[in-house]
Amino acid sequence: MLIFQLIARGLAPLTLVASVAAFLYPPAFLVFKDYFLWFFAATMFAIGVVMEPEELVDTVKRPMRIGLGVLTQYTVMPLFGFAAAMVVMAAGLPKALALGFIIVGCAPGAMASNVIVYLAGGAVAYSVALTTVATFLSPLLTPALVEFFGSVLLPIPFWGIMKTILWVVLVPLIAGLGLRRVLGSSLTAAKQIAPAVAAVAIIIICAYAVAANQSRIASLGPLVFVLVVVLNALGYVAGGLLARLYRFDRQHRLTLAIEIGMQNAGLGVALALKHFESQTALPGALFAVWCILTAAGASAYFRRQHAVGAP
DSSP: OHHHHHHHHTHHHHHHHHHHHHHHOTHHHHTTTTTHHHHHHHHHHHHHHHOOHHHHHHHHHOHHHHHHHHHHHTTHHHHHHHHHHHHHHHTTOOHHHHHHHHHHHTOOOOHHHHHHHHHHTOOHHHHHHHHHHHHHHHHHHHHHHHHHHHTTTSOOOHHHHHHHHIIIIIHHHHHHHHHHHHHGGGHHHHHHHHHHHHHHHHHHHHHHHHHHTHHHHHHOOHHHHHHHHHHHHHHHHHHHHHHHHTTOOHHHHHHHHHHHHSOOHHHHHHHHHHHSOGGGGHHHHHHHHHHHHHHHHHHHHHHHHHHTTOO
16 A cells, blocks of 8 residues: 555655656647546545545534635635736736636635645644535536636636536545445555545646647746746735634644645646636646645645644
C-alpha cells in the first residue's frame, strides 16, 4: 500500500511533472480527450469511499460554523474570480479565457484540501464537512453562479452544467458512500487506495487541459499566470481574515484559509472542457497546479510551526 500513499502525498510534484510533460509533448495526454469526465467522476467516487459518516453527523451538529464556511466559499472566490475575469477582458484577452477564471471561483470543495488541512495540523473534520456540503450544493450553486457572473461574457448553459455536475459529482459520490457499506473488512484497504485514485485522476485532468492549450500557453503573456497567483493568495488571505472575524480558533482559521484558497479546479476544468472552448479550461489547469503547490508548501510550514509549539 506504500505506493498508493506516495501517489496521494505526491499530488503536488506529480501534477507539476505531468503538466510540464503535457506542455512538452501534448500527444501523450490528448488521448484522454474523451475520458476526462470519467476521471473526475473517479475522484468523487473516491471521496465517497473515504468519507466517514461521522463527518456528516458533525455537519448537522455544528450548522453555524459549517454555514459560515460554505457561505464564504460560495461568495468570496466567485467575486475574486469575476474580478480576475474583468482584468482579463480589460487586457484585451479572449472572453473564453476570462470565463475560465469565473468557473474556477465558482467551484469550491477540493478533495486535496482535506489532505492539506491534515498535513498542516488544521481541523480535518471541519475541512471534510465543508467539502461535503459544498459538493452536495455544487449541482445547483456552481452553475447558478457561473451563469450569474459569466453571462456578461458568453451564453451559459445552466442546465447543461447542472446535469454534468449531477452525473460526475453527485452520482459517483453517492455510489462511493454506498460501496462503504458492502466492503466490510476490505474498507481499510479501499480507503488507502481511494486517495491515490483521486490523485491520479486529478493529475490526468490537469495535464490534459495543459496539453489541449499548449499553443495558447506558449503565446500567453505573464498576466494570466499573475492572476492565478493573485487569486490563490487572495483566497488564503480572505479565508483567514474572515475566520478571525467569525471568532474561529487557530485550527479552524487555518482550515478555512486553506478551503477558500484551494478550489475544486478539477471540476472547473472538467466543466470548461465539456461546455466551452478548450482555452476556458486553461485558468483552472494553471490554478490546480499552483494552488496544490502553494498549499503543500504552506502545510509543511505550519506543520513545522506546530511541532515547535508556535502559537
